[in-house]
Amino acid sequence: MLPILVGESIKELDQEFILSKGILSLDLMEQAANAFTNWFYGVFEDKEVQIYIFCGPGNNGGDGLAIARLLSENGYSINVFYLKNEKDCSNDFQANFERLPKNISATNFEKWDKKIEDGGIIIDAIFGVGLSRVLEGPISDLICELNSSLATRIAIDLPSGLPSDSVTTGQVFHSDHTVTFQFPKLSLLFPEHIQFTGDLHIIDIGIEDGFLQDFSKKAFYIRKQDISSRHRFFHRFSHKGDFGRVLFIGGAPGKLGALFLSSYAALRTGSGLVSCAPEFEDSIGIQVPYNEIMLYQVKSNTDLAEMDAIGIGSGWGNTIDPDYFLSIMIRFNKPMVIDADAINLLASNPFLLQKVPKNSILTPHVKEFERLVGKVANHAERIEKAISFAIKYEVILILKGAHTLIALPDGRQLFNSSGNQYMATAGSGDVLTGMITSFLGQGYTPENAAICGVFHHGLAGELASESKRRGMVASDIIEKIPTTFVELKIS
Ligand SMILES: NC(=O)C1=CN([C@@H]2O[C@H](COP(=O)(O)OP(=O)(O)OC[C@H]3O[C@@H](n4cnc5c(N)ncnc54)[C@H](O)[C@@H]3O)[C@@H](O)[C@H]2O)[C@@H](O)CC1
Ligand SMILES: [K+]
Numbered sequence: 001m002l003p004i005l006v007g008e009s010i011k012e013l014d015q016e017f018i019l020s021k022g023i024l025s026l027d028l029m030e031q032a033a034n035a036f037t038n039w040f041y042g043v044f045e046d047k048e049v050q051i052y053i054f055c056g057p058g059n060n061g062g063d064g065l066a067i068a069r070l071l072s073e074n075g076y077s078i079n080v081f082y083l084k085n086e087k088d089c090s091n092d093f094q095a096n097f098e099r100l101p102k103n104i105s106a107t108n109f110e111k112w113d114k115k116i117e118d119g120g121i122i123i124d125a126i127f128g129v130g131l132s133r134v135l136e137g138p139i140s141d142l143i144c145e146l147n148s149s150l151a152t153r154i155a156i157d158l159p160s161g162l163p164s165d166s167v168t169t170g171q172v173f174h175s176d177h178t179v180t181f182q183f184p185k186l187s188l189l190f191p192e193h194i195q196f197t198g199d200l201h202i203i204d205i206g207i208e209d210g211f212l213q214d215f216s217k218k219a220f221y222i223r224k225q226d227i228s229s230r231h232r233f234f235h236r237f238s239h240k241g242d243f244g245r246v247l248f249i250g251g252a253p254g255k256l257g258a259l260f261l262s263s264y265a266a267l268r269t270g271s272g273l274v275s276c277a278p279e280f281e282d283s284i285g286i287q288v289p290y291n292e293i294m295l296y297q298v299k300s301n302t303d304l305a306e307m308d309a310i311g312i313g314s315g316w317g318n319t320i321d322p323d324y325f326l327s328i329m330i331r332f333n334k335p336m337v338i339d340a341d342a343i344n345l346l347a348s349n350p351f352l353l354q355k356v357p358k359n360s361i362l363t364p365h366v367k368e369f370e371r372l373v374g375k376v377a378n379h380a381e382r383i384e385k386a387i388s389f390a391i392k393y394e395v396i397l398i399l400k401g402a403h404t405l406i407a408l409p410d411g412r413q414l415f416n417s418s419g420n421q422y423m424a425t426a427g428s429g430d431v432l433t434g435m436i437t438s439f440l441g442q443g444y445t446p447e448n449a450a451i452c453g454v455f456h457h458g459l460a461g462e463l464a465s466e467s468k469r470r471g472m473v474a475s476d477i478i479e480k481i482p483t484t485f486v487e488l489k490i491s
Pocket of ligand 1: 132136
């Protein structure tokens, strides 16, 4: 997985990397500029448009100048504006300033005539991870001016004004695209920053993952290439028992659909045998809309341990007796997947939290999470509380949303890269519960079940939305689960 470094470690990384490779920091800047321009050529082919590059005094500005040179050499029309007397700027800024081709006009931003041609592109190279305080004065006014333009806006590494690891309180550049180097900075994953970050692109500037590992042991970004090694592989003699027997408990009157979504998602994820236990006085006569799913009686079956995994809570209702939940946890006594109304039950009966089997997986959305831990001010605090919760109760806490967070009991935090906004639809969470429970039942460790479940769920959502967009529903996600195995070449 890709390590996520905090802002203050990035300078140290930079230093050690160039030392180990025997290169100059200017060379690394050139690698970064080349990686950026390669991305740029793929997205913006029209060389007639005017490109306005605003360069701050540090190395973010240096990147901007190197990019200006490379784009100009490639035939693009470049206008550079810099923010300080170039003598006060970083060494690599100055070196790249010297290397600017003569045909590029470079002007102090205070002399900018505020004209941006129609269809123009603004590149923000003002501040990156070196931002040290809230923007004020003329720089804040400049960002405000740039934000009001109709141009396409691109931020290099970070939108200027956005701190790398915390929530912003000041003026920030509004990007349509943020092109960040090597790994996502934490603040680019916060939902409250979406208006600043736009589409996120992580580009490789040549620093190997292995090198990054020494600088972050806590926060990671889950990518497509991290998934295959987490899967179990089955052979031609595998039988349905090997693929696990799973049970879903939930589905009170009026909410049966949630239970069926979880159950069917588990089948599509590969479970061998799937049963569901609706929360009905008498569930015998209930019609299950899928031939492959069996009905199960939790109250009369004492041996819940015959199940390989249990997913509990989808549509369970709010009238469940906490002692009944407790008896299920005691009778099963293995890690289980706990969602929705089961999380609400834990929140209103905190004594139950101590009884949750270790390494269980809780999958709250933001509101359910707040019921568990209380109100939070912002996403940074939410992440901190998720980490402490996972450590305290020795569970895996999956905080659902864009870049779903998987907080592990040892304190590691994994952020997901798959999925999109179209997945914010009724029942999407029930599908996730079904998928994670399925992997758990197939013998995956809770950590791998969580990672594979979250990533495949997001990928299935992406695939389903290709043709459905905002009309996508949770069942569409389920139908695309098998294609995720094909995409990732999982047999
Ligand atoms: N791996 C790396 O570390 C690499 C870093 N590179 C670039 O270098 C950037 C970091 O460069 P720097 O550390 O020089 O930092 P920045 O260029 O982000 O900013 C530092 C400069 O801005 C000033 N400053 C900070 N906050 C300010 C504020 N609110 N108002 C006015 N002035 C302010 C500082 O005094 C300093 O002069 C990265 O974001 C990236 O763009 C790339 O060149 C490639 C490699
Ligand atoms: K920037």
